[in-house]
Amino acid sequence: xxxxxxxxxxxxxxxxxxxxxxxxxxxxxxxxxxxxxxxxxxxxxxxxxxxxxxxxxxxxxxxxxxxxxxxxx
Numbered sequence: 001x002x003x004x005x006x007x008x009x010x011x012x013x014x015x016x017x018x019x020x021x022x023x024x025x026x027x028x029x030x031x032x033x034x035x036x037x038x039x040x041x042x043x044x045x046x047x048x049x050x051x052x053x054x055x056x057x058x059x060x061x062x063x064x065x066x067x068x069x070x071x072x073x
Contacts, residue, residue, distance in 0.1 A: 003070050027073055037073075044071045 014021045025039035045067035047059040058071070 039073045041073055045069070046071045 026036045027039055029035040029037055044061050045064045046069045047062045047067050048069040049057045049059065051069065056069075058069075061071075
């Protein structure tokens with residue numbers, strides 16, 4: 001999913017349900033929904049490899065023009 005698609009999905013949710021704008025953000029720790037945690041970090045631009053595989057290798061946090069992924073936690 002691209003950042004723009006993610007933002008548009010969030011905007012649509014909040015437009016239709018304004019109260020959601022005040023909800024805490026959480027994320028699933030795995031694909032099976034075995035645990036959830038609160039999002040505690042601001043998004044960061046990263047340089048990542050293997051974006052097409054299940055396990056993504058992140059090289060480093062970088063300047064926006066040098067990255068290819070946005071880490072949301």
